[in-house]
Amino acid sequence: MPNLDYGKLLEDLTNQMIVSKGVSQLWGSRGDTLRAGIILQLDAIGVERTQENNEEDTLITDMESRERKNHHCHVTQISNTEKKLNEMKINMAQLEWYKKTCSTGMGYYDCFKGKADRRNIHIVKYKIGLTKYWEVVKEAETKPQKQGSPLPMRQLNAGTNYRRMVEPLDIAEHYKKNNTDYRTTGRAKHYELLEKWLEEQERAGGNESNSGTRDKAVTLTWDSCFCAEVENALIWTKSLKNGEAVGEPEEEPCIEKLNKFEEYVMGLIDGLAVSPEIFLKESTFMQWWKVYETIPGRNRSSRLANFMENKCYQNYI
Missing domain, CATH: 1.20.58 (Methane Monooxygenase Hydroxylase; Chain G, domain 1)
Structure with missing residues (x-):
């Protein structure tokens, strides 16, 4: 829909009303399209007004003042x-x-x-x-x-x-x-x-x-909590390496958490939904991998292990 000039539209409507009903119907509008519009609205609902001594109609003046105040507040809010x-x-x-x-x-x-x-x-x-x-x-x-x-x-x-x-x-x-x-x-x-x-x-x-298939890796990792997952994985891995227990005895074993973390990372890689900067030499993710690859109990045939050991990340863009 094209933009409408409502001020011009109201002015045209006012002019039409003047021709059809006479200038006397719009006494006191003084060429003000807002005031003229209020007068027309009052006429339309049958509100009687007086013209004695050309005094301004209090109702019209109050309505005009309120409309101008509302308009100012609206413009200020938008600004x-x-x-x-x-x-x-x-x-x-x-x-x-x-x-x-x-x-x-x-x-x-x-x-x-x-x-x-x-x-x-x-x-x-x-x-x-x-x-x-x-x-x-x-x-x-x-x-x-x-x-x-x-x-x-x-x-x-x-x-x-x-x-x-x-x-x-x-x-x-x-x-x-x-x-x-x-x-x-x-x-x-x-x-x-x-x-x-x-x-x-x-x-x-x-x-x-967010839909469709990407042909290039994102610059901002899709999961905004990815770094937290990496930090958790690093904590679990260091604890395993040091022979320490993590969390309560009834919790899922760390090695199983790490297996799930591997699947999570590969899911992001497959969808090109992780930023390539995680593979920078000094990143937390690469620090995690350096520790994790030394863990005897890890899955050495996992998809992520193959991806990292074959340095496929060098071609990840």
């Missing part, structure tokens, strides 16, 4: 929303630039997690700004639910990019402080909601950007 959105775009662009500068050696996640870097001070600022902006999506959970995501598709896609870009940084901060499982002890609610809504939207068949 503030656009301003915040532009700020978020700038913050995301800064993180993307930082990610590119970390494309050698260890990669985005490990650069942030590693030794102190003055660049990280600025990255934390951008990360905090983005998180404050996106935490408000929690409010959407209280709204009446429909099939798929309660967020508009454009906002959901932007939120998904944010989650995949920023959550790895939260994971890095989490594992710098402790060895507890991030998903169960450290993950913020708004990440869970954004992931849940994306999955629901995909089931509803309404997210074309």
Whole structure:
């Protein structure tokens, strides 16, 4: 539908009414299309007005004032929303630039997690700004639910990019402080909601950007918790190597958890859904592999073992 100039449309309607009903019907409009429109609406519902001494009709004046105030509030709200959105775009662009500068050696996640870097001070600022902006999506959970995501598709896609870009940084901060499982002890609610809504939207068949077969590896790993899974695998592997027990006796044995982790990684690789930077020499994933390949009880004929030992990752793009 083409954009309509509603001011012009109302002006044309007013002119038509003047011709058909006479100028006296629009006394006091003073060429103001908003005021003229209010007068026409009142006429249409049969509200009688007086013209004594050319005094302004109080009802019309009050309605005009209210409409102008509502319009101003609406314009201000749109302006503030656009301003915040532009700020978020700038913050995301800064993180993307930082990610590119970390494309050698260890990669985005490990650069942030590693030794102190003055660049990280600025990255934390951008990360905090983005998180404050996106935490408000929690409010959407209280709204009446429909099939798929309660967020508009454009906002959901932007939120998904944010989650995949920023959550790895939260994971890095989490594992710098402790060895507890991030998903169960450290993950913020708004990440869970954004992931849940994306999955629901995909089931509803309404997210074309995540559908189809890729012919090139993604730059942002599809599972924003991938780094947490790698960190857990590294903890289990080091404990096995040192002959230590991990967790409660009734828990699943570490070697079985690691077998499942291998399958999980290969699933992402098969779908080109993991960033190639996980195979950088100093990445946490490659650190995990160096320890894991020395474990006597591991499955040496697994698909991931063949992929890593034959250095197939060198051709993964």
